[in-house]
Amino acid sequence: MTAIETEISGRDGSATHKAYHRLREMIVTGDLRPGEKLKIDTLRARLSTGASPIREALSLLTSDNLVERIDQRGFRAAEISASNFTEILTLRCTLEDLALRESIAHADQQWEEAIVLAHHRMQRAKADKKADFEVLHKAFHMTLLANAPSPILLKFCSQLYDLNIRYRYLAGSALDYQKRDVSEEHSLIMSTAIARDAxxxxxxxxxxxxxxxDFLAGLLGDGALG
Amino acid sequence: MTAIETEISGRDGSATHKAYHRLREMIVTGDLRPGEKLKIDTLRARLSTGASPIREALSLLTSDNLVERIDQRGFRAAEISASNFTEILTLRCTLEDLALRESIAHADQQWEEAIVLAHHRMQRAKADKKADFEVLHKAFHMTLLANAPSPILLKFCSQLYDLNIRYRYLAGSALDYQKRDVSEEHSLIMSTAIARDAxxxxxxxxxxxxxxxDFLAGLLGDGALG
DNA sequence: TATGTTCAGATTATCGATTTTTTTAAGTCT
DNA sequence: AGACTTAAAAAAATCGATAATCTGAACATA
Known part of the structure; x- marks a missing residue:
């Protein structure tokens, strides 16, 4: 079977893979609430797949800190807390700082162009109010770091990104963080990175x-979440 | 059933848990070589358990970067390389520096005593040439960091520790790193930590x-490993 | 000779059913 | 009533079997 035929037949990965991505999305977007019990059977019915892929997907999500495993009592969505959020923010700042500097240190034209492209796509999606803005926003940030020759570090950053964005979803898209001039901030990050100004x-x-x-931490402190 | 009874009955977790720890140990100690294909059926027979626990254990190890998953072709033990080793070392230095400082910043008597105890146990095991020296060595290092109020960071450090120690096992215990005066180094770390000298x-x-x-990196460069 | 194709054997991924464990709720005793 | 036991129901963990997929060798083709 060729790649094209594979594409057509819709076999875009194993059942486990699909369950993993779907569940991850449901947790990150808050569709599955923090602390919620994740019953195999319920999820199996909801994603219309078998129990094995669900179990395996939940196992994988455990290592992403998005799901907690309770001894012999199954799984639950990870809890949230102000301290957890603060930790994520702190770690993210440390690790992304490291990764960004490494990335810039290895800057080349290809990377530069990838950033411009990722930035453009993100802006376009935002203007069009496309649903995939969040995906492209993550892509932009990860592209900034992607030149760091450090796959483990990048994996950590990616994980922390997801943990962080979960809080943003939980705060509700109503609290539109886009009201702030985020575009301006993104542009500045892009231009300084491209200028190799670490x-x-x-x-x-x-x-x-x-x-x-800080904005989200404020909400958490008020108990507005959870 | 109380915790003590649980202990006695030997029911120390599910089949998955046991398989996870056993497989992790086999990979870390080099019993399963880097890049080696990990066939479900072979491992099932070797650990005398079912296929499901093995699969789930391998899934978990994937997220620890000790096992690689190949699309629809199963699992293999993670590869090793000089660049991988360097990355682990660099990240470890950054993250443990962070964690240690946080730990010291939150120093209290209980933590201080835990360090002394962990250090003593490690020394004792070394003198007796006990097999659990490595376990206690890790315990000592993790105890140093344990006071950092940052579970994710500690998890990262623990993961990196295991990834690193794997290289030491692969280099062979013959290349006894204990020839160097490691005891002296450990003592210095302990005393400075207890003195709150971050x-x-x-x-x-x-x-x-x-x-x-540096010692191990030298070996890797010579192609003495793999 | 190099390239592509087919087919058996091996291996993985998934499913359905069984076993074990936990939870819930009712019943019993003090 | 409150604490303890026991029985039934729910859920998770595990197993055995089946379906899907990959690998590699033998063969055909250019």
Missing amino acids: DGASASLLRHYRMTG | DGASASLLRHYRMTG
């Missing part, structure tokens, strides 16, 4: 994260 | 890692 890029990136972070 | 503790910890690291 200090400038890092500073603007961390400011970007901390502004959103 | 800079001193961090410096001695990182020196400890880098010395072992």
